Amino acid sequence: MGLQSLGYFAFLPVAAAVYLHLPHRWQPGFLLAASWVFYLLAAPQLFGVTLGITVLSYLLARALESPRQRRWLHLGVVVLIAILAFFKYGDLLRLDWGLPLPKIAMPLGISFYTFAAISYLIDAARGDCPVEHNFIIHALFMNFFPTVISGPICRAGSLMPQLAAEHRFDEGRTIAALRLFALGTFKKVAVADVLGLLVNEVFPNYRSYGGGMLLVAAVAYTFQLYFDFAGYSDAARASALLLGIEVPENFKTPFFATNFSGFWNRWHISFSSWLQDYLFMPLAWADISPLTRGRRDRLPVWVCLFCVFFVSGFWHGNTLPFVVWGILQAVYRIGEEVLHQRLGKPKKRAPASRLWGKRAVVFVLWTFSMVFFRVGSDTTGLGMSDCFGYLAGCLSGLSPVRFVSELYSAVYNGFYPHALMVAAYYVLVLAGLVLAFRLDAWRAFSCKNRPSEQALAAMPRRRLIYYLLIVFILAGLIVQSGGFGGSNFSMYAGF
Numbered sequence: 001m002g003l004q005s006l007g008y009f010a011f012l013p014v015a016a017a018v019y020l021h022l023p024h025r026w027q028p029g030f031l032l033a034a035s036w037v038f039y040l041l042a043a044p045q046l047f048g049v050t051l052g053i054t055v056l057s058y059l060l061a062r063a064l065e066s067p068r069q070r071r072w073l074h075l076g077v078v079v080l081i082a083i084l085a086f087f088k089y090g091d092l093l094r095l096d097w098g099l100p101l102p103k104i105a106m107p108l109g110i111s112f113y114t115f116a117a118i119s120y121l122i123d124a125a126r127g128d129c130p131v132e133h134n135f136i137i138h139a140l141f142m143n144f145f146p147t148v149i150s151g152p153i154c155r156a157g158s159l160m161p162q163l164a165a166e167h168r169f170d171e172g173r174t175i176a177a178l179r180l181f182a183l184g185t186f187k188k189v190a191v192a193d194v195l196g197l198l199v200n201e202v203f204p205n206y207r208s209y210g211g212g213m214l215l216v217a218a219v220a221y222t223f224q225l226y227f228d229f230a231g232y233s234d235a236a237r238a239s240a241l242l243l244g245i246e247v248p249e250n251f252k253t254p255f256f257a258t259n260f261s262g263f264w265n266r267w268h269i270s271f272s273s274w275l276q277d278y279l280f281m282p283l284a285w286a287d288i289s290p291l292t293r294g295r296r297d298r299l300p301v302w303v304c305l306f307c308v309f310f311v312s313g314f315w316h317g318n319t320l321p322f323v324v325w326g327i328l329q330a331v332y333r334i335g336e337e338v339l340h341q342r343l344g345k346p347k348k349r350a351p352a353s354r355l356w357g358k359r360a361v362v363f364v365l366w367t368f369s370m371v372f373f374r375v376g377s378d379t380t381g382l383g384m385s386d387c388f389g390y391l392a393g394c395l396s397g398l399s400p401v402r403f404v405s406e407l408y409s410a411v412y413n414g415f416y417p418h419a420l421m422v423a424a425y426y427v428l429v430l431a432g433l434v435l436a437f438r439l440d441a442w443r444a445f446s447c448k449n450r451p452s453e454q455a456l457a458a459m460p461r462r463r464l465i466y467y468l469l470i471v472f473i474l475a476g477l478i479v480q481s482g483g484f485g486g487s488n489f490s491m492y493a494g495f
Contacts, residue, residue, distance in 0.1 A: 001041040002149070003235040004188055011038065015145075016242045024166040028136045031144075031163070031243070038145035039108075046107040053083060053110075054142045057117035061131050061138070064124050073125040077118055084114045089318045109149040111315065113142050115274055120156035122278060129157035137164050146239035150232050152250045152270035159247065167244030177241040179466070180453040183439070184234025186469045190476030191432045192228035194425070195220045197480070201414030204380040206390045210397025213406040214390060221374045222367045226254070227436060229268070234452055241453075249451060253444040255437075258358040259346075260332045263366070266449075271312075280308045301337065306330045320384045321376035328369040428475055435468060 001007040015034045022030055040047055060076035063069075087106045120141070123129045132138045140163045147154055202209055202217035209217075233250035240247045254266035264272045283304040289297050306327075313326015340346075346358075371390055375382045411422045443455035450458075459465055 001038065003146070003232060003239065004185055007041065011041075012239055012242065019243055020167060020169045027166065028134075028140055028163060032136050032140045035140060035143045035145040035148065039143060039148055042149060043108040046105060049087075049107045049110070050113065050143065050148075053080070053114060053117065054139050056080075057120065057142065058132075058135055058138045060121060061124055062133070064121065065131055069125055073121055076121045080114050080118050080121075084110060088315075109151075112151040112153055113148055115153050115271075116156070117142060119153070119274060119278060123155065123157055129155075129160070132156070132160055134164070144240070144245075146236040147247055150229070150236070152233060152236065152248050153274050154247055154270070159245070162245045165244075170244065173241060173244065176453045176457070177238045179238075179456055180234050180241065181238035182466065182469045182473070183452055183456055184231040184236075184238060186432075186472050186476075187227040187231025187234065187436060189231075189480075190428070190469075190472035191436050192224045192226075192231060194429055194432065194476050194479055195224040195227075197415050197425075198410060198429075199224055199374070201410050203374055203378065203390070204382065206386070206393055209393070209406050209410070210399065210402045211394045212398055212400075212403030213410060214394045216407070218367055218371055218374075218390075218394070222363075222370045223433065225370065225373070226251070238453075252449045253440045255363060256359060256440070256444040257362060258355050260329070260336050260362060260365075263362055264329075264333070275308050275312060279311060280304050283307055302334045305333050305337070309333065316373070317376045319376045321372040321387055324384070324387070325369050325372040325376065328365075328372065332365055332369075425479060428472075428479055432472055432476070435472065439465075 001011065011034075015031075019027055019030055019034070036047070039050060057076070057080070060072060060079075063072040063076075066072065087104065087110055120129070124131050132141070137160055141154070141156055141160050142148075144154070144159070144163070199217055199221045202213060203221070206214055206217075230251040237247055237249065248270050250269050252266040252269065254263050257263040257266055283299055284301065286299060287297060288299055289295075309326045309330035310323070311326070312329065313323045316322045316325070368391075372387050375384075375387045375390065378386075407426070408422055411425050412419070416422055416425060439456065439459075442459055443449060443452060447455040447458060456462065456465065
């Protein structure tokens with residue numbers, strides 16, 4: 001049961017209505033029970049793993065209050081990373097390295113709640129947040145149903161006090177939550193899932209298409225991943241807001257960033273900030289003088305950046321395309337730093353044409369890297385050679401006649417053998433993208449990247465926008481054969 005499933009549409013209002021009317025002392029326990037029910041409905045097979053990590057992280061956090069705090073912290077981080085690595089890379093060790101490991105499916109959301117547990121242990125050891133003695137609050141932090149499967153990755157110092165506080169119904173907050181949930185559902189169901197129909201047809205069969213169609217599919221996948229995860233994150237924030245709880249934003253109009261530093265400050269924010277705080281900063285401030293015999297006290301910034309993005313690539317998957325994707329992000333960021341050192345940092349105010357040119361460069365380079373990301377995520381047998389094959393194919397067969405023919409045949413032969421539905425599909429895709437980017441542009445330029453629900457409420461003719469969101473959601477469901485035919489989970493649930 002994902003956040004855009006029919007079951008969830010029934011589950012959320014019932015859970016919220018009961019929670020907001022319970023006595024305060026019963027609210028955390030009920031919310032934890034609701035979260036476990038949600039996870040059991042979504043992925044019952046490996047719920048024991050989730051529960052085990054929850055208990056383990058609670059015991060490790062309590063052990064931090066002992067005199068041997070540092071030892072317990074190190075042990076806890078190592079154990080949690082080892083558990084995550086076992087599930088994420090067990091198949092690699094079993095198949096490629098021949099280790100006698102059992103084949104076990106990866107629990108949904110394990111990366112997100114494991115990273116949350118690691119950050120909690122580190123923050124508690126630093127004194128940035130207190131150790132939580134109440135197991136219900138701790139378990140609720142680890143298993144909070146809006147965020148347990150695909151994040152955002154929450155920090156204990158912010159979320160735990162909210163989970164322990166009393167919450168009651170608030171009309172204004174409820175309206176904002178419903179507004180945000182509609183926006184998130186639109187992004188995922190009417191934009192991302194619809195684009196996914198075309199992407200999933202072209203990528204596995206890329207040898208059959210010319211360069212024009214391959215370029216379209218690469219751009220479509222870039223948009224699909226963004227609107228899928230941004231939409232799911234909006235729905236997660238809306239679900240929490242309905243309960244009176246605020247979780248961090250995960251996206252802030254990244255395609256309007258003019259450089260990769262800004263892009264990564266706007267893309268998967270909870271993950272990139274986690275890497276910043278718990279990997280980059282410790283590396284940047286680590287004393288390496290004993291290793292260099294006093295010649296250097298700190299690691300160069302480019303080394304820290306490379307390590308962060310290499311880990312990011314390897315975290316996303318155990319295949320070589322993901323590693324290359326991570327290396328590409330490191331090259332982009334390090335190259336940017338080198339340019340800033342040589343040419344100076346760009347001025348904050350620049351001609352609009354220059355800013356849009358920079359945005360175009362960022363988008364092209366990002367889309368190029370997304371080919372590796374998509375192939376790394378593929379389940380049909382594509383590998384590293386297919387990345388280069390796909391990119392080479394983008395430069396061949398660029399005939400306009402072939403391109404128009406393949407635009408039609410990709411849909412007609414792929415999933416809609418009806419001329420009228422082919423036309424309807426592309427109309428929905430184009431109209432949905434126009435509306436989605438219009439909303440992003442309004443938020444980025446008119447609202448200075450305020451939260452999405454606030455930007456939406458500030459739009460002129462917002463009632464018309466609300467009606468359009470509902471119409472597009474219904475159209476998206478119809479195009480997917482009318483019944484939530486796509487995945488109700490975020491594309492990131494598998495990471």
